[in-house]
Amino acid sequence: MYLSKDEEAILEGSRGEAAAIAMKLLVTIGDIFDAQRLIPVTSAQVSGISYKTIGDEGLEFIEEFARKGAAVNVHTTINPAGMDMENWREMRVPEDFAQKQERIVSALQKMGAKPTCTCTPYLLPERPKFGDHLAWAESSAVMYVNSIIGARTNREGGPAALASAVIGKTPLYGYHLEENRTPTIGIHVKSNLENELDFSLLGYYIGKNFPDKIPLIELEKSNLNEVNLKALGAGMATSGIQGLYHIKDVTPECKQRVFDVCERIIVERSNLSDVKESLSEQCSPEFICIGCPHCSIDEMEYISNIAVKGRFKKRVIIYTSRHVWSIAKKRGYLDRIINAGGRVVRDTCMVVSPIEKVGIGEVVTNSTKAAYYLSALSRVKTVLKSLGEALEYARNGN
Numbered sequence: 001m002y003l004s005k006d007e008e009a010i011l012e013g014s015r016g017e018a019a020a021i022a023m024k025l026l027v028t029i030g031d032i033f034d035a036q037r038l039i040p041v042t043s044a045q046v047s048g049i050s051y052k053t054i055g056d057e058g059l060e061f062i063e064e065f066a067r068k069g070a071a072v073n074v075h076t077t078i079n080p081a082g083m084d085m086e087n088w089r090e091m092r093v094p095e096d097f098a099q100k101q102e103r104i105v106s107a108l109q110k111m112g113a114k115p116t117c118t119c120t121p122y123l124l125p126e127r128p129k130f131g132d133h134l135a136w137a138e139s140s141a142v143m144y145v146n147s148i149i150g151a152r153t154n155r156e157g158g159p160a161a162l163a164s165a166v167i168g169k170t171p172l173y174g175y176h177l178e179e180n181r182t183p184t185i186g187i188h189v190k191s192n193l194e195n196e197l198d199f200s201l202l203g204y205y206i207g208k209n210f211p212d213k214i215p216l217i218e219l220e221k222s223n224l225n226e227v228n229l230k231a232l233g234a235g236m237a238t239s240g241i242q243g244l245y246h247i248k249d250v251t252p253e254c255k256q257r258v259f260d261v262c263e264r265i266i267v268e269r270s271n272l273s274d275v276k277e278s279l280s281e282q283c284s285p286e287f288i289c290i291g292c293p294h295c296s297i298d299e300m301e302y303i304s305n306i307a308v309k310g311r312f313k314k315r316v317i318i319y320t321s322r323h324v325w326s327i328a329k330k331r332g333y334l335d336r337i338i339n340a341g342g343r344v345v346r347d348t349c350m351v352v353s354p355i356e357k358v359g360i361g362e363v364v365t366n367s368t369k370a371a372y373y374l375s376a377l378s379r380v381k382t383v384l385k386s387l388g389e390a391l392e393y394a395r396n397g398n
């Protein structure tokens with residue numbers, strides 16, 4: 001990969017040891033993927049923040065990198081941590097876990113990363129724009145910015161995103177190039193997608209059956225909104241390795257270019273029902289966990305409107321970012337949810353927090369991503385219901 005004189009100098013240590021390490025990593029990745037050069041990024045988003053998922057090795061790597069003088073050069077956000085950074089005692093997170101989690105976040109803050117602790121950085125005020133080049137790591141967020149905003153990022157690993165944050169650049173390959181953003185399969189959905197769970201099921205189905213294809217999705221009558229589109233991408237990124245989809249007449253690149261595909265397949269309701277069945281187990285959960293990806297303000301409003309109808313008979317836990325949390329607080333949504341017996345947790349989620357250690361073994365959720373990882377990582381049993389159905393279940397107690 002070609003390096004400018006400045007980039008060569010950074011590699012030789014002109015900006016210190018940490019920058020040299022970061023540059024070395026980017027050069028290695030660039031060489032592997034045949035990138036011609038580095039390009040500037042407008043933001044970076046770093047994953048691998050939870051102590052539950054990265055353990056002592058990850059903690060040591062991040063602290064060591066900070067000690068070596070790593071400092072970010074672009075707007076950098078971080079993925080959810082393993083706990084609510086303020087109210088972790090209420091979550092009954094073990095003291096030792098909490099201390100290590102605090103060390104991870106504070107090392108990243110020392111580098112200049114913003115402690116956003118969210119997988120929905122596209123809902124923050126610093127939302128990327130069409131055509132921006134980014135280095136983002138959270139797979140569901142990569143899906144959203146590439147597909148719905150039309151920004152450009154590969155599915156970075158946590159260390160690569162951190163290296164890009166420090167250098168302010170990323171190797172030019174993959175989804176940064178126009179020619180790699182063309183759809184490679186047509187998906188005609190012959191079923192009306194009504195809610196976020198339907199979209200999540202469709203995403204999971206596409207990722208599982210066509211894991212490396214960029215789909216051009218054609219929907220019949222469907223309820224397209226931000227919440228459903230974030231569910232679609234999160235589901236796809238769970239079972240597939242792609243980081244981009246298009247929806248005919250909807251997503252920005254479809255409005256700019258006419259795409260055609262050779263291979264076309266049809267998806268029917270039965271395909272979605274099969275996914276739902278495969279990710280649901282026989283059980284009667286006491287806990288309803290919502291917010292994978294983190295709830296948007298629209299979801300908070302919806303939940304709060306249900307909450308005012310009466311107290312929940314089951315335990316409802318809502319996961320969101322500290323940004324959305326503070327808007328929801330100002331608008332009174334938080335109080336309504338709390339008054340109905342629900343809990344709203346910031347900075348973390350049901351997957352990356354140690355919920356299995358605090359006695360949660362069965363969960364209702366509306367996310368295929370949460371269902372998959374709760375089962376795979378924490379051996380928690382799950383039942384999939386749409387948000388509306390899940391809250392009804394919480395209100396009725398069955």
Ligand code: F3S
Nearest residue numbers: 119292293294349351
């Ligand atoms: Fe976000 Fe956790 Fe789901 S990081 S996408 S809420 S698994």
